[in-house]
Amino acid sequence: MLRLVLPKGSLEKATLELFEAADLAVTRSSEVDYRATINDPRIADVRILRPQEIPRYVAEGMFDLGITGRDWIEETGSDVHSLGQLRYSKATSRPIKVVLAVAADSPVRTVTDLDDGVRVSTEYVGLATRYFERHGIKADVRLSYGATEAKIPEIADAVVEITETGRALRAAGLRIVDTILESYTELVAHPLAWADDDKRHAMQQLHSLLEGTLVARTRVLVKLNVSEPDLDAVIAIVPAMKSPTISKLFGTDGYAVEAVVPKATINTLIPALKDHGATDIIELPIAKIVP
Incomplete structure (x- = not known):
């Protein structure tokens, strides 16, 4: 469908791992198969393609659904419907920032x-061009194929580049002047497919x-497990998503709590539960939580 x-x-790797964990394992003949x-x-x-291309392909209806970054959606100006952010790897658990940077000793x-x-x-030629136009600056924006931060000062006066912490830019002797965009990875759909x-x-x-x-x-x-006298104290420190499940233990005055x-916070919670009278504490991984 x-x-x-x-x-x-x-x-790529983090995306395939997410799909496998979601019981949607991706199968292909080799690691280089598209x-x-x-x-x-x-x-x-x-299909497995470059994220820079995905927004346009989805917008044009070549695909119904895709995963890409907000930065490339804005760069290409693609008309797609976003189902929401997917923060599933180190690179996507917090936003990537598209920033304007200059030499550290620049007066700018x-x-x-x-x-x-x-x-x-x-x-990001399109994104940068629109940014400077909004500020009334006629900039000479040139496409970089990599090593963008190394082009100041001989080749460029400023760069528009992505960063997570700014560390790499600082190491290259640059200083961030402005944040143009914060970008997460998103699940996006073709508008007509979403209307079907x-x-x-x-998709949902x-x-x-x-x-x-x-x-x-x-x-x-x-x-x-917890005895009845300690039940209230244990419940008071359990930070449950909703109310914890409490069941009476057969043949005793104790309770089972989950x-x-x-x-x-589990590293501090388990010792605290034990201190408050909990016993037989078990920690279990969860595959999915679907409200």
């Missing part, structure tokens, strides 16, 4: 300090599986 396109390159399949009746065809402090004719090197009831329903189901898998990565299931809790 759905024609799906997934990103090749830096996001064609793939997913054993799911909702997915008819799978804001974009308006730049003069007409400023030489700008970037992979059957395709939209299939796939999105639920992917999002449920991502949510589960941040949670664990905790199960424990709750879904943040994985990030």
Whole structure:
């Protein structure tokens, strides 16, 4: 039913791992094959292509559904429907920023300090051109095929480049002047495919599986036993997603408690539960959480 396109390159491994964890394993003949399949009746065809190209292909209807970055959606000006962000790898768990940067010793402090004719090197020609036009600056924006930060000062006066922390830019002797865009990876659909009831329903189901898998990565299931006198104290420190499940233990005055809790705090939660009287504490991984 759905024609799906997934990103090749830096996001490829993490994307395939996410789909496998969501029980949507991607199968292909080799790691360099651009064609793939997913054993799911909702997915008819799978391609693996560069994320820079995906927004335009989805917008043109070559694919119904795809994964790409907000930066490339904005760069290409593609008309796509976003189902939402997917933060599934180190590179996508926090936003990538598209920034304007100059030499660290440059007197430029804001974009308006730049003069007409400023030489700008970037992979984001469309995004950068529109940015300077909004600020009334006639910039000479040139396409960079890589090593963009190395082009100041001989080849360019400024760069429009992506960064996560700014560390690489600082190491190259550059200083960030402005953040143009914050970008996450997104699941996007062709507008006409999204308007089709059957395709939209299939897309929503796939999105639920992917999002449920991502949510589960941040949670664990905790199960424990506790005596009746200690029950209130234990419940008070359990940071459950909803109310914890409590069951009476057969033949005793104790209770069994289970709750879904943040994985990030489990290292302090388990000792605290034990200190408050909990016993037989079990931590279990969760595959999916679909509300």
